Amino acid sequence: MREIRHRELLRMLPFDAQIVDALPSHEYKAAHIRRAIHIPVGHILRDAPTMLDRARPVVVYCRDSL
Structure with a gap:
């Protein structure tokens, strides 16, 4: 596991990266990254x-990761 910056995440999206929001439900409902x-x-x-699909990249974010 490694930390990435927002720009790197944006570059991964066209390659079908899976984005996991690990926030509590109420925070996810209030705001989250599309998809x-x-x-x-x-x-x-x-x-x-x-x-999750093990063959695809996975990015997990939480409160302090954005």
Whole structure:
């Protein structure tokens, strides 16, 4: 895992990167990146294996990551 900047995320979008929003539900509903998949941080280990495609890049963001 590594940290990326906003510009790098924008470059990844055309290549079908999966964006995971790990914020609590109320924060996700208030604002999130378009196309982001909502998996709250406490559920990532449980839900990510069935919700994400291992063959595609994954970017996870949370409160301090934008």
